[in-house]
Amino acid sequence: MTINFDSAALAAAFIHDTDPNRPAFYLEEYFDRSSYEYLSTTELLTTHFVAGTEEISGVGRELLVNGSTVNGRNKATNFTFDPSDVTGTASGAIGLGGAFRYRIDVPFNIQDGEEAGNRTIIGDFTMEYDASREINGHSGWTLFNHVAWRADIFTLDNVVVDQTADTLMLSGNLAIGDGFAHLGANVGAIVGNFNLQTTVVPVPAAVWLFASGLVGLFVSGRAGKQVVV
Numbered sequence: 001m002t003i004n005f006d007s008a009a010l011a012a013a014f015i016h017d018t019d020p021n022r023p024a025f026y027l028e029e030y031f032d033r034s035s036y037e038y039l040s041t042t043e044l045l046t047t048h049f050v051a052g053t054e055e056i057s058g059v060g061r062e063l064l065v066n067g068s069t070v071n072g073r074n075k076a077t078n079f080t081f082d083p084s085d086v087t088g089t090a091s092g093a094i095g096l097g098g099a100f101r102y103r104i105d106v107p108f109n110i111q112d113g114e115e116a117g118n119r120t121i122i123g124d125f126t127m128e129y130d131a132s133r134e135i136n137g138h139s140g141w142t143l144f145n146h147v148a149w150r151a152d153i154f155t156l157d158n159v160v161v162d163q164t165a166d167t168l169m170l171s172g173n174l175a176i177g178d179g180f181a182h183l184g185a186n187v188g189a190i191v192g193n194f195n196l197q198t199t200v201v202p203v204p205a206a207v208w209l210f211a212s213g214l215v216g217l218f219v220s221g222r223a224g225k226q227v228v229v
Contacts, residue, residue, distance in 0.1 A: 001062065001063040001064075001065065001096055001127070001194060001195070001196040002060060002061070002062055002194065002195050002196075003058070003061045003062075003063065003174065003192060003193075003194045004058065004059045004060065004061075004192050004193050004194070005027060005058025005059070005061070005174070005191060005192040006058075006190075006191055006192050007023065007026060007027070007055060007057075007058060009189065009190065009191045009192070010023075010025055010026065010027070010058070010191045010192070011023035011024045011025055011026060012024070012186075012189070013025065013176050013185055013186045013189035013191055014104065014105075014180075014183065014184055014185050014186070015184040015185075015186075016104060016105045016106045016183075016184050017105055018105045018106055019105055022103070022105055023055060023103075023105065024104075024105045025102060025103070025104055025105065025183075025185075026055040026102065026103050027055060027056055027057075027058045027100060027101075027102055028053060028054075028055065028056065028101050028102060028103045028119070029047070029048065029049060029050065029056065029100070029101040030049075030056065030058075030061050030098070030099075030100055030101075031044065031047075031049075031098055031099040031100070031101075031123070032062065032064070032097070032098050033063070033064045033066075033074065033097025033098050035049070036072075036073070036074070036097065036098055036099045036123055037070070037071050037072030037073055037074050037097065038071075038072045041121070041147070041148075044099065044101065044121050044123070044147075045101070045119055045121065053103065055103075058192065061098070061100070062098065063096035063097060063098040063125060064096065064097045064098065065077060065094060065095070065096060065097075065196075065198055066094075066095035066096065066097050067095075070095065070097075073123070073124055074095060074097045074124065075093065075095035075096075075124050075125065075126050075146060076095050077092075077093065077094050077095040078092040078093060078095075079091070079092040079093055079094045080092050083163050086161050086163055086168075087129055087131070087140065087161065090129040092128075093126035093127065093128045093144075094126065094127040094128070094196075095125070095126055096125040096126070096127060096143075097125075098123065098125070099121060099122060099123025099124075099125075099147070100121070100122050100123070101119055101120070101121050102119065102120050102121075102122075103118055103119060104118045104119070104120060104183055105118070106118050120183065121147050122145040122147060122153050122179075123145065123146070123147045124145065124146030124147050125143055125144065125145065125146070126143075126144045126146065127141065127142070127143050127144075127156075127196070128141070128142055128144060129141050129142075130142065133155070136188065137157060138155045138156075138157055138175070139155075139156055139157055139158065139159035139172065140159075141155075141156035141159050141170070141172070142154070142155050142156060142177065143155075143156060143174070143177075144179075145179060151177070151178070151179030152177040152178050152179050153177050153179040153180060154174045154175060154176065154177050154191075155175045155176075155177045155188070156170075156172050156173070156174065156175070156194065157172055157173045157174075157175045157190065158172045158173050159171070159172035160172060167197065167198070168196075168197070168198050169195070169196065169197045170194075170195070170196045170197075171193070171194065171195040171196070172193065172194060173190045173192070173193050173194075174190065174191055174192040174193060174194055175188055175189060175190045175191070176188060176189045176191060
């Protein structure tokens with residue numbers, strides 16, 4: 001899953017603006033799956049792969065699709081669907097590996113010579129579909145955070161689902177979810193876009209096949225497909 005954050009839209013979606021020289025909300029650090037899965041929460045708050053505390057690019061950031069078994073803190077995939085009706089039969093979740101650390105422009109303290117108390121981390125992601133969430137223009141697809149607690153961080157709007165014989169693709173916009181509301185966010189504001197693409201291959205009905213290189217994104221039924229990477 002590739003995510004592209006619009007830095008200006010992200011900053012504009014949050015009301016706090018203590019320091020006019022810094023954005024109200026910005027991406028400070030990105031952790032890919034391999035670096036994220038073994039770091040403690042404390043390390044996630046303090047580790048710098050990019051030196052300094054300034055804004056980094058949010059364009060082209062990747063969250064890898066997890067398998068049915070995972071290492072460390074990542075969430076496993078247990079998503080099922082019928083390829084003839086993806087959203088009508090979708091069940092379970094797509095686990096995505098990686099994390100983001102943001103800075104919030106609120107008053108802060110200095111600890112060990114560095115700003116503290118104004119960072120937030122999202123990760124342990126699952127992407128899920130729920131028809132009951134198709135309200136206020138939302139698609140029903142949601143990206144959930146599971147760091148510390150489960151929260152609907154981004155609702156996925158204007159989603160296009162394209163499932164062919166060997167490929168499953170989803171694309172659309174990222175909108176601020178209720179999980180950011182307590183930080184003064186404008187819930188529903190579009191702050192970027194995403195696309196997810198993975199290969200599918202046929203498997204026999206009711207057979208769950210796991211092997212090296214296969215991930216746990218499944219479909220069931222006579223025309224079933226199993227997603228691989």
